Amino acid sequence: MAQDLLVAERLEARIAERLPQLLLDVRDRLLTGWPDYAAFLDEDLEEIRDGAGLFLHRLMVLATSGLNDGARPLEDEQAVQVVFQQIGGRQWELGHDLTRLLTAYQVGARVAWRHVAECASAMDLPGDLIAGLAESVFDFVNHLSQASTQGYVQAQRADARARDRQRADLVDLLLSERSTMSAVRAAADRARWRLPARVALLLGDDEGELLSRLDASTLPVRQGDLAGAIIADPIDRERLARTLRGVRCVIGLTVPVELAARSVELAQIAFGLARDGVLGGCPVFVDDHLDTIIVHRDDRLLAFLRDQVLAPLEGLPVGARERLTDTLVWWLRHQGDRTAVAQELHVHPQTVSYRVNRLRELFGDALDSPRERSRLLLALNWS
Incomplete structure (x- = not known):
């Protein structure tokens, strides 16, 4: 065991000498298919070199103690985990596909293994140690990939929660008689929702069923007794009727976006009448039944x-x-x-x-x- 440790230390020192070139080789390999990741390496080379040194030390621990022998985690390993989680989260923020990042990791792993293998061969290491090294390289890269995936998913979920909150705030403004259009525009920008010229309010019993049939341009509405969505530019009435066929719901008047709040009362009355059987149809279009709604308003x-x-x-x-x-x-x-x-x-x-x-x-x-x-x-x- 002592001999194995001595060999591992010598191998670690030899690979450490090659770390700068190893990272440059990884960067060059990424230039063709992943230029943004290559640029990331250039910009954060010192920080990555520190992480690579930890990777190297961990690699030697795993190779000498065996992957299945419960090697104790290093004190700084959690820090590396966090760094790679942050890298994954950053990919979501930049709008990058996670697969590209994970593929880049595999490219880096192959380059790293080539350097490790060259050093191990030059030292004439036994085959079982080389096999352990190979397994350790790709096992560790898999751990880093999992950390980045976790960070990516966490950022995705956090972004979705933030967007849901921002869209809920936007709905509050749209359906408020006291809001100004400047406030609505600012809220739409924050919610990343293209503000349309005209909107219609959709109300129904089964909010989940409604939203599953509509596209991402709709704004979910969850306000007190209101459950439904705000539909942007509902021009194609026939298509909307086909999309919502069989769902008990009411599609309110199509109004300029600044008058969205004024359409709420009529839509609510119409939905109540549809629920009571006075208005028939799935869906019900309010503009087909204005006379009935006027009569039943009170x-x-x-x-x-x-x-x-x-x-x-x-x-x-x-x-x-x-x-x-x-x-x-x-x-x-x-x-x-x-x-x-x-x-x-x-x-x-x-x-x-x-x-x-x-x-x-x-x-x-x-x-x-x-x-x-x-x-x-x-x-x-x-x-």
């Missing part, structure tokens, strides 16, 4: 109006009142066409005539008044 007022205009039917048995109400609805919709009303109600036209005469007895001249007919239609047609 259910209390609609109920008061309905009670008022249907007062002549008070006192009738429930069944008779319902039949006359249904007849009145279709009579108003078909502008007095008794044949069409009969088809809608699946009754004989004479039955319709009887019911209409009964309605005239109860409502009197109101059925011939344009204003009263409008009030009746408003109260009944959207209920």
